[in-house]
Amino acid sequence: MNKLLLLFILILTGCNTGLVFSEVSMTNIPSDMQKSIESAKTENGCYLFTDEGKDMYVFLNGGNVIPGEEAAFFTDVKIEQHEDTLNIYFTENKTSEYSNEKLKHQLLYKITPHDSYEKIQLFRNGEPIPFDIVFEILKI
Template sequence: MRKLLIVFLCSIIALSACQSTLAITEVKSVPRDLQKILNVLGMEDYVQMINNGEKRSFIVINTKGTVTVSVKSKGDTMVINIDEVENQNNEVITQHIFKLTKDVNYEYTDLYKNGEQIPFDTVGAF
């Protein structure tokens, strides 16, 4: 019985270690260090990636529309999808900030806006 319990616990630990932690969530409160960088960069660029270590980045999108962002893994490539709905009546640019948590270091990062591949306007780190 004891051996069976040990095997069961080891299996649970092994399986939980294999779970992917690749995720993207909208930031409600901007970290002070990131805000300093954003103040310098301004809001002229559409999309910016600000890296904070190997496992975390921030994706900043400056737009007059509304956006939803998703991320998925495709082998050694991380794919970030931005779905934007433009608001013709809105004249004010809004800054949308997302925290990207990576499970591994990806060799490549592909960025798509409404299904079309686009480049990052700015890539930096803090």
């Protein structure tokens, strides 16, 4: 039984695309990236940052609440590679509980791709949407 389980794990590991992603704190990113994200914080939206073609960052911002309107928060972020396409999925919900600290009104994900992609698709609540802005961060 243990040998069968080990074989199954090895097969799954061999099928790994090499795509690595994780939620990161906005304080644990390079300073040039941090400056760009700070400028994006002024407007709610979905942003894609690339770091000279190496890492990518997806920033979901719902932190700007208009008085009297509901605030956006994000859950269920999934990032998958399908052939030469990178798919990014998330759920956006709305709330009038502005002070609930458990809700994530801003999320930042770092993606370290294994391959280059012909297309990057973003899906909110299962529906395809465009990024609001795409930035390429150049190191000087």
